[in-house]
Amino acid sequence: MDFTGQKAIVTGATRGIGRAIAEALLARGAVVIGVYGGNDEAAERFRQECGQGVDRLFLHKVDVSDYQAAQSFYAVMEEQFDTIDILVNNAGIRRDAVVAMMKEENWRRVLDINLTGGFNMSRFVIPLMMKQKYGRILFITSPMAHLGFPGQANYAASKAGQVGLMKSLSKEVAKRGITVNCVSPGFIATELIEDLTVDQIKQYKRMVPVRRFGRPEEVAEAVLFLAGRKAAYITGSVLDITGGL
Numbered sequence: 001m002d003f004t005g006q007k008a009i010v011t012g013a014t015r016g017i018g019r020a021i022a023e024a025l026l027a028r029g030a031v032v033i034g035v036y037g038g039n040d041e042a043a044e045r046f047r048q049e050c051g052q053g054v055d056r057l058f059l060h061k062v063d064v065s066d067y068q069a070a071q072s073f074y075a076v077m078e079e080q081f082d083t084i085d086i087l088v089n090n091a092g093i094r095r096d097a098v099v100a101m102m103k104e105e106n107w108r109r110v111l112d113i114n115l116t117g118g119f120n121m122s123r124f125v126i127p128l129m130m131k132q133k134y135g136r137i138l139f140i141t142s143p144m145a146h147l148g149f150p151g152q153a154n155y156a157a158s159k160a161g162q163v164g165l166m167k168s169l170s171k172e173v174a175k176r177g178i179t180v181n182c183v184s185p186g187f188i189a190t191e192l193i194e195d196l197t198v199d200q201i202k203q204y205k206r207m208v209p210v211r212r213f214g215r216p217e218e219v220a221e222a223v224l225f226l227a228g229r230k231a232a233y234i235t236g237s238v239l240d241i242t243g244g245l
Helices: 016-027 040-049 067-081 104-130 153-176 198-207 216-227
Strands: 007-011 031-036 057-061 086-089 135-140 178-185 238-241
Touching (some): 007 016, 007 104, 016 031, 016 086, 016 216, 031 067, 067 104, 086 104, 086 216, 104 135, 104 178, 135 216, 178 216, 216 238
């Protein structure tokens, strides 16, 4: 898969799955615009460790849940690059609690980042893709969208919403040469699950038929396939990367 000359925006790009996706795109020749929410230290560490391809890496701090911030970001993108080929909506957070004890702000913030953030970033990339009648939009969702776990109602709702958004958007832009899909990773060894207890980790690994958590680079390879030109007939789909969960 050769992405030389293509311009890709990856949200949540400086850690975990997002970083693996950004690194994989860079390794295959893409220009990567990495969006991150606020961790300047992680962003600088990514830049320093990027190695080959750092000249094609551009990092921007953007609150994806802020409509005006997303609009301003894309004004810069249009001026600098004119068109965008790939958008990976990867930014996501967890704020776990059972519904009866969940704070309203934790419900809202998870929905704002995970779901509204995906809307905002997709809303403004579409005109830049329509210019060239080509584009690839991907959402990093989760099996929680249909499984649900106790204490993750906000997270599950946001991920189910991503799937619904993807399904509708894929039908709106298909005639313009733009595909829209979801990649749905299960338990992946990243910072997002670092707060799990030892007992939880053992329990969750027993749930996975391959008996291990996935690696970020395994998710990245699936993303690159759907982001490639050869995946032109795949749209409106959800690809599970779950070890059989």
